[in-house]
Amino acid sequence: DVKVTQSSRYLVKRTGEKVFLECVQDMDHENMFWYRQDPGLGLRLIYFSYDVKMKEKGDIPEGYSVSREKKERFSLILESASTNQTSMYLCASSAPVVGYTEAFFGQGTRLTVV
Amino acid sequence: KNEVEQSPQNLTAQEGEFITINCSYSVGISALHWLQQHPGGGIVSLFMLSSGKKKHGRLIATINIQEKHSSLHITASHPRDSAVYICAVTGSQGNLIFGKGTKLSVKP
Numbered sequence: 751d752v753k754v755t756q757s758s759r760y761l762v763k764r765t766g767e768k769v770f771l772e773c774v775q776d777m778d779h780e781n782m783f784w785y786r787q788d789p790g791l792g793l794r795l796i797y798f799s800y801d802v803k804m805k806e807k808g809d810i811p812e813g814y815s816v817s818r819e820k821k822e823r824f825s826l827i828l829e830s831a832s833t834n835q836t837s838m839y840l841c842a843s844s845a846p847v848v849g850y851t852e853a854f855f856g857q858g859t860r861l862t863v864v
Numbered sequence: 865k866n867e868v869e870q871s872p873q874n875l876t877a878q879e880g881e882f883i884t885i886n887c888s889y890s891v892g893i894s895a896l897h898w899l900q901q902h903p904g905g906g907i908v909s910l911f912m913l914s915s916g917k918k919k920h921g922r923l924i925a926t927i928n929i930q931e932k933h934s935s936l937h938i939t940a941s942h943p944r945d946s947a948v949y950i951c952a953v954t955g956s957q958g959n960l961i962f963g964k965g966t967k968l969s970v971k972p
Contacts, residue, residue: 858905
């Protein structure tokens with residue numbers, strides 16, 4: 751079974767903390783993505799990466815950074831967590847686009863910032 | 865205007881009913897995806913299609929490229945079909961552009 755694994759299902763952090771969300775995939779995919787999902791807004795792209803050490807900003811990168819030191823791992827970093835970053839975070843991976851390609855999702859991390 | 869529009873936003877059905885969820889998009893795509901998200905949060909890919917029609921069990925997905933429209937049908941719906949169904953398209957950079965989802969509730 752192909753797998754995208756997120757390190758935590760639920761997290762509670764305090765305002766101002768530095769938060770790391772980890773995502774690991776075992777499919778040797780080049781592309782990895784971080785999304786956040788909020789009621790009424792759907793899924794929005796935060797950052798994505800096409801290869802090791804490469805990163806591209808998505809639609810809502812402010813307040814976030816990412817790290818991709820190894821192909822299988824893509825980390826989302828909240829430099830100084832704020833309450834408006836309380837959300838569901840989803841990681842996804844896919845093979846490079848040739849025609850079309852299926853995306854595989856992690857189980858999600860529900861982050862609460864208090 | 866959102867690039868991917870879904871309707872309806874919420875849908876309640878009785879067990880056994882035939883269900884249709886619609887998706888319209890305004891961008892050029894290489895593929896369209898239908899995803900299912902259960903209350904736990906994880907997302908599962910149901911279909912990926914670029915033309916025509918696909919069927920998997922009681923689920924059918926169709927796409928009309930000229931009209932930039934896709935539909936997801938569920939035949940003989942069951943309470944376990946209750947979930948959020950999300951339409952997404954693969955954009956030019958390989959990332960997914962999502963609709964806001966349709967929350968389906970099937971009552972026994």
